[in-house]
Amino acid sequence: MSKERLRLLLASVATLVVVLPIGYLWQQSLMPSTYSVMDMGYVDYGGGPRRSGDDGHDGHDGHDMHDRAGATSVADLTERSDRAADVTVDLVARQGTVTVAGREIDGYSLNGRTPGPTIEVTQGRLLEVRLHNRDVEEGITLHWHGVDVPNAEDGVAGVTQDAVQRGEEHVYRFVARDAGTYWYHSHQVSHEQVRGGLFGTLVVQPRRAPAGVVDVPAVMHTYDSLTTVNGTRTDHVTARPGQRVRVRVVNTDNGPFQAWASAPYRVLAVDGTDVHGPTPVEDEAVTVTAGGRVDLSLTVPADGLRVQLGSAAAVVVGREGAEVPEPDAPGAEVDLLSYGAPAPLGFDPADADRSFRYAVGRRPGFVKGRPGLFWTVNGHLFPDVPMFVVREGDVVRMTISNSSGDVHPMHLHGHHAVVVSRDGRRATGSPWWFDSLDVEDGETYEVAFVADNPGVWMDHCHNLEHARDGLVAHLMYDGVRTPYRVGGAPGNEPE
Ligand code: C2O
Ligand code: CU
Numbered sequence: 001m002s003k004e005r006l007r008l009l010l011a012s013v014a015t016l017v018v019v020l021p022i023g024y025l026w027q028q029s030l031m032p033s034t035y036s037v038m039d040m041g042y043v044d045y046g047g048g049p050r051r052s053g054d055d056g057h058d059g060h061d062g063h064d065m066h067d068r069a070g071a072t073s074v075a076d077l078t079e080r081s082d083r084a085a086d087v088t089v090d091l092v093a094r095q096g097t098v099t100v101a102g103r104e105i106d107g108y109s110l111n112g113r114t115p116g117p118t119i120e121v122t123q124g125r126l127l128e129v130r131l132h133n134r135d136v137e138e139g140i141t142l143h144w145h146g147v148d149v150p151n152a153e154d155g156v157a158g159v160t161q162d163a164v165q166r167g168e169e170h171v172y173r174f175v176a177r178d179a180g181t182y183w184y185h186s187h188q189v190s191h192e193q194v195r196g197g198l199f200g201t202l203v204v205q206p207r208r209a210p211a212g213v214v215d216v217p218a219v220m221h222t223y224d225s226l227t228t229v230n231g232t233r234t235d236h237v238t239a240r241p242g243q244r245v246r247v248r249v250v251n252t253d254n255g256p257f258q259a260w261a262s263a264p265y266r267v268l269a270v271d272g273t274d275v276h277g278p279t280p281v282e283d284e285a286v287t288v289t290a291g292g293r294v295d296l297s298l299t300v301p302a303d304g305l306r307v308q309l310g311s312a313a314a315v316v317v318g319r320e321g322a323e324v325p326e327p328d329a330p331g332a333e334v335d336l337l338s339y340g341a342p343a344p345l346g347f348d349p350a351d352a353d354r355s356f357r358y359a360v361g362r363r364p365g366f367v368k369g370r371p372g373l374f375w376t377v378n379g380h381l382f383p384d385v386p387m388f389v390v391r392e393g394d395v396v397r398m399t400i401s402n403s404s405g406d407v408h409p410m411h412l413h414g415h416h417a418v419v420v421s422r423d424g425r426r427a428t429g430s431p432w433w434f435d436s437l438d439v440e441d442g443e444t445y446e447v448a449f450v451a452d453n454p455g456v457w458m459d460h461c462h463n464l465e466h467a468r469d470g471l472v473a474h475l476m477y478d479g480v481r482t483p484y485r486v487g488g489a490p491g492n493e494p495e
Pocket of ligand 1: 143145185187291411413458460462
């Protein structure tokens, strides 16, 4: 062999050595055109009992949970109450140009506007929402973020239902059992549809609402580069000096922001759950997690007040025409780990039946056929992510850690969890119940919850771009299966 040919051969071999493994990884990352989330990744029993009849090893060797005799379909996990609806709402979704804060954007609307209408219902009432898809090409759903609905009402395309196609409709039906501030949004191609405006606020009023309090929903959203609150730049609400207001801050964006005010406030609720013994806060901001909600209570001073939602949006409350200058951003922050007073949890996180790890990292590779630097869960890239398996009644602990270089708002559907500790420091304030938790780079949270809502539930990052890039796992109950599939004819694409 000539020197020339040898050199050529060696060069070809070297190329193959580089190309072949990359080609393999690329090929491995391609998703089939349709699949069940139950087949994704690997089963994690969290040290608890496995299903009977299993050969008993966690592993990457696939798992078939579909054809189990007697398994309950998520489609049957509907609202148990069969009484007539107390509140009925019709929502018509459209795609196209919509006006927000005087600007035309290319997005989505519900009943001709974005945000969609605020839905208000009294605790204990049965809410029925009829969703019509007028012309949204990719199909739509509605997820009730933070409401622990029965699984069939959870609105996740490809997991709890099929996407609602153009010209079709779908009815959601559930009892609003817990008072609080929530929101709803599409869970089909979420990273586009939510950003583009397919969302709104849901307020569940307590049975006995305190009299004379002015209720101010404040839903914060960024459309491209346009930051808005309630669809405007600065929202003005009329109230008399001395009146109490409850500002229900909702973060529908992909990242956290800080809220602060020109007057002292109390943090009344976090993610729909009341804080126990909230104390007055002055010169401190409070972080509102992406997807999360914070309710603030304030008394209107003589010349009005201003609640600042990040530096770009605000709510002014006061006499007609009141203008309140932007208060300086405080240097300090309310720490929900120690805010408020302790109260019983109703269960003992120390006595857990299962313990899971949800460690978010980052590394280069391929996800869905695309090369890039992607999020990992417990070291694995999507779709090789855990399926956390629980049984009804289990006390579940989860350690959520983040070494990925970015913040992640972690959101488990269908449950509220409570913070046990952060970076080894135990929670000492009011029980910090959440459905959306801001996990900063370098942080580790211990959280716990009771598995009391059977189904197949997403457990993902609510930076919806991160979810699209694979920061998604699921929690499923033993004995439950989903007949729905990602992809396929309905084009289900939950992220
Ligand atoms: Cu706001 Cu998967 O949800
Ligand atoms: Cu994230």
